[in-house]
Amino acid sequence: MGSKRRLNQSEPARLKKPAQISSAINEVLRMLKEEPGNPEVYYKYAQLLRTAGESEEVAVQLKEVLTIDPYDYRVENDLAVLYYNEGKFDQALEHLQKAASSDNNVVVHQNLGRLLTELGRYDEAMAEFEKAVTQMPASRPDKSTEPAEPSDVWNEGPSVKPTSYRKSPAIIELISLRPGLRENEIYARQSFCTVCGATGRRFLPLGKHNIDNLYHHGFKYLGRCEMTSIEEYACPSCGASDRQRLYALWFELEASAGRFRNRGNLIHFAPERPLERKLASMKIFDMMLTADLSMKDVDFHADITRLPFPAESFDTFICSHVLEHVEDDDMAISELYRVTKRGGRGILMTPIAIGPKHTIEGKRGLDAGKRWGLYGQDDHVRLYSHDDFVAKALYHGFHLLELGIDYFGEALFERLGLLETSVLYIAEKW
Numbered sequence: 001m002g003s004k005r006r007l008n009q010s011e012p013a014r015l016k017k018p019a020q021i022s023s024a025i026n027e028v029l030r031m032l033k034e035e036p037g038n039p040e041v042y043y044k045y046a047q048l049l050r051t052a053g054e055s056e057e058v059a060v061q062l063k064e065v066l067t068i069d070p071y072d073y074r075v076e077n078d079l080a081v082l083y084y085n086e087g088k089f090d091q092a093l094e095h096l097q098k099a100a101s102s103d104n105n106v107v108v109h110q111n112l113g114r115l116l117t118e119l120g121r122y123d124e125a126m127a128e129f130e131k132a133v134t135q136m137p138a139s140r141p142d143k144s145t146e147p148a149e150p151s152d153v154w155n156e157g158p159s160v161k162p163t164s165y166r167k168s169p170a171i172i173e174l175i176s177l178r179p180g181l182r183e184n185e186i187y188a189r190q191s192f193c194t195v196c197g198a199t200g201r202r203f204l205p206l207g208k209h210n211i212d213n214l215y216h217h218g219f220k221y222l223g224r225c226e227m228t229s230i231e232e233y234a235c236p237s238c239g240a241s242d243r244q245r246l247y248a249l250w251f252e253l254e255a256s257a258g259r260f261r262n263r264g265n266l267i268h269f270a271p272e273r274p275l276e277r278k279l280a281s282m283k284i285f286d287m288m289l290t291a292d293l294s295m296k297d298v299d300f301h302a303d304i305t306r307l308p309f310p311a312e313s314f315d316t317f318i319c320s321h322v323l324e325h326v327e328d329d330d331m332a333i334s335e336l337y338r339v340t341k342r343g344g345r346g347i348l349m350t351p352i353a354i355g356p357k358h359t360i361e362g363k364r365g366l367d368a369g370k371r372w373g374l375y376g377q378d379d380h381v382r383l384y385s386h387d388d389f390v391a392k393a394l395y396h397g398f399h400l401l402e403l404g405i406d407y408f409g410e411a412l413f414e415r416l417g418l419l420e421t422s423v424l425y426i427a428e429k430w
């Protein structure tokens with residue numbers, strides 16, 4: 001008894017009002033007299049009894065269905081749920097395994113995954129979640145929107161409208177089970193987007209406009225920055241960039257480890273919309289605020305070098321691909337530090353070139369073409385080196401975590417379409 005995970009019935013009950021339920025029961029009883037051998041009617045009856053709270057009768061009617069059709073996975077599944085809720089895990093397992101052997105059903109695999117997790121059999125659980133993910137229908141892109149050229153190589157994916165933000169519980173459980181498991185053997189080889197849950201779809205390359213400009217202006221670090229995958233940049237369903245998928249993964253992992261239990265608030269600079277929607281759906285913050293100097297639809301039109309917030313205002317921040325646009329990045333980082341609560345932290349990210357010892361910057365009055373060529377975009381003012389970026393964050397008081405492929409694992413990086421050099425920087429204020 002008292003298990004943490006909830007198993008799902010095969011078909012959710014639709015009726016809620018007692019009067020509707022009792023008239024439906026009368027209708028079913030009448031049908032049972034007319035068609036005594038119809039398994040669907042028994043199944044319906046069992047469902048109605050459960051809705052009416054007559055749980056003892058439910059098992060009797062479900063077993064009645066099995067006498068007519070011994071291979072009905074729905075019945076096996078629902079019997080398993082009954083046993084599970086009574087704490088009879090062995091019987092629940094037996095019925096779920098029968099259900100899984102008669103049909104490849106998402107709910108069944110998911111339930112089996114949860115039960116096996118409850119029993120501490122993580123490897124088998126992961127295999128079931130993997131099957132559930134594979135069975136899930138892939139979400140489709142909205143055909144009515146033409147994928148437009150992204151206006152900003154770092155900050156926006158192609159403007160594909162979000163079509164599906166449904167939660168994918170199996171995917172979330174896959175992620176939360178990750179630590180104790182031999183992931184390479186276990187993960188489905190399908191791609192998946194942690195922002196919208198779409199699976200099995202190819203990520204789209206970086207926009208042509210950007211690639212053309214980078215080539216044309218001779219950007220030396222094309223494909224040689226830590227993040228920003230040229231090949232697998234944007235999710236075709238929600239438009240999220242590779243780095244947004246990495247941030248969403250981190251939020252999922254932190255949430256499943258209970259690190260947002262106290263909720264708190266979030267300030268999101270230059271908010272990436274797909275990520276913003278994802279975080280809202282996770283409900284891990286009591287308050288989410290957005291800020292930017294030029295974007296529409298933000299809560300605060302604010303200059304990051306002079307933030308209109310008192311010290312120690314925020315538990316969490318996201319400042320991604322902002323600093324490379326700001327002349328006085330020292331002031332920006334010191335403002336971030338000031339408004340973060342002690343014990344708070346944030347995602348602090350910029351494009352970082354692989355190779356140069358020092359940040360490339362300092363030339364003023366460059367035209368757009370020169371900026372493309374030197375910094376990778378026409379409105380950037382610098383291109384950071386790893387060492388200088390880290391030194392700067394530390395100088396302003398942050399402790400910096402660098403979470404890369406060793407932390408998240410190769411299999412996850414592959415599924416999310418991330419370059420293996422991708423690093424997530426988490427700035428903590430101790």
Ligand SMILES: [Zn+2]
Nearest residue numbers: 193196235238
């Ligand atoms: Zn997506």
